[in-house]
Amino acid sequence: MSQIKGSSADQPTNAPLGALHDIRVLDLTQALAGPFCTSLLGDQGAQIIKVEPARGDMIRYAGPFAKDAKTHDFGNVFQNANRNKRSLVLDLKSAEGQEVLLRLVAQADVLVENFSSGVMERLGLDYERLSAINPKLVYTSIRGFGDKVGGESPYGHWPAFDIVAQAMGGLMSITGKNENSNVRVGSGVGDTVPGLYAAFGTMAALLEAKSSGRGQYVDVAMVDAVLAVSEVVVNTYDATGVSPQPMGNELRGFAPFNTVAVKDGEVALGAPHNPQWSKLCTIMGREELITDPRFDSDLKRWNNKTEVYEIVEAWTSQYTRAELTEILGGKVPLGPVLNAEAIFADPHFAARQMLCEVENPRTGRPARITGPAVKLGRTPASIRHRAPLLGEHSREVLLEAGLSDAEINRLVEVGATTINEEQVLIKESAVR
Structure with a gap:
């Protein structure tokens, strides 16, 4: 297994830069679909700044947790979906937090968010405003039923989770032993498949922006993404006029x-x-x-x-x-x-480096997460560091954005950001 040692700020000197090393991404996402999307970009070398509220991404507090974890605020799902990222705490409801985000947007190539429909508009941080500041910005959103950009859904304001996307995207209708046993696919494909499509759409928009000089809005609906990979649903109904039913492990037309x-x-x-x-x-x-x-x-x-x-x-x-x-x-x-x-234990996954070790700061020992599935021959993907602690890089990112120490301290005073010094203690204890 490949092993990444040290804190999330430590990068091995021999780590490959990655194909996207010059791409800067603002990650305003939570849960799984959005973080999974940006983790794919991060694996390929993109610089990911994870912007979190003071409470942190909700998925930080979701299990499973290591048996010997000292606290339950750094779950394995969060670790896996947020590797190769730096954490900046910003209160986007405050004028000060919004001002900082606008400064970051001016320097970014991509912004990804998966808020409910209308949230960014209410914050005054909608695509129109952000693209006026940075015309080259690629703005990607992932919502249960998409945004008006790609077609305004009658369910546009409905909240959604993985199970809703699997149900309404058709996947559950063909999964199970028979027509009376519709079941959800065991992993969160209602999140990860939209994340894959969002990463693809983001890359397509970035490529086009290199020639046009203009970014654009990338709109992904979770239910659309699930339908797109549920090919049996559309193909069968179009050909026969009959809705396909679950067939267990079989595939219609194929035997054995x-x-x-x-x-x-x-x-x-x-x-x-x-x-x-x-x-x-x-x-x-x-x-x-x-x-x-x-x-x-x-x-x-x-x-x-x-x-x-x-x-x-x-x-x-x-x-x-x-x-x-x-x-x-x-x-x-x-x-x-x-x-x-x-x-x-299987040699295939070891040979393909599909299980990587990273530091778990809550146990002091390695945790294993999935490695990059896409292998590039000349600019390979890599997991350079573990997922960040909440606010671990707030000061670092703000200094890079051009803020002074005095300005950063003022942001802390008004509650617009949080500086997490815990990682400093981890580093110091590691030296002893």
Whole structure:
């Protein structure tokens, strides 16, 4: 596993700059969708300033927490979604806090926010005002049902969480064992998928701004993003006029494409097209099935899927997961269902640096988070430092923005910012 040591301000001298090292991002987001978006930019080297209220991002206080955590204000979800960022506390409801933000906007390339619809307008920090200060600014918002820029939704003022996006975006309608068991996908894809689209849209707008000299508004709705990756919903209904129902682990039109039984559980197997089906039949010693008129096309195998699975499982159930993986691995698409313990032990994720160690300031020992999934050959992504403590970089960022110590102290006096000196104590104790 790759390991990042030290505080969030420490950056290893050999850490790659990243493809976005010259991009400055103001991150006004909370929870998961927005922070996930900006973490992707940060992994690629962008300089992320996380602007938080005095109470901090709400997700700081959400578990899971390390068993030996001294306080419950630095959860693992926050750690994972806020690596490579610096924290600045600003009260955006105060005139002083707004003035500081406007100074930062003048120096920024990107601003990302996921407030409820209308909040930035009420604060007087809407896109029109900010783009007048910095015409090159790319302004990205992530809301449950989007903003008026992309089309004003009748649900535009509704609040939303991951489960709402999964439900209304169609994903829950096709997830589960059958039509009476609609279930939410186990991870927060109603947040992370919108975050992915927001990062993509931000990058597209940044690229265009290099030639035009003008930024623009990037509008992402959580429910839109979920629908966009729920291709079965649209494709099936358009073709047949029938709403697709949950099918467990199957995919309509594909067989075999499911989990199949083995001696000690099940494995995922996909051999729905003629090349894979022929290879599977040969390995099973059932070459006659290749030309069998019941199974000699993709459509026929789907139409006769009950018989297909009976034949395949009669063979796979003779073996354990390990044995079947040895027989089919690298030949026919197959994979054991890995739980977290197995993933942490699997050589693939180690080789791909998908589990990285960062400091947990609440335990004094490393925590493991997911590594960057996008690998660039010449300017690789990296996790340079852990997620920040609340207000850990307030003074540092404000000094960079051109404020004097006296001006910063005045902001503290009026409650417009908070200076967190805790990290200084951590550094001092580490030296002893």
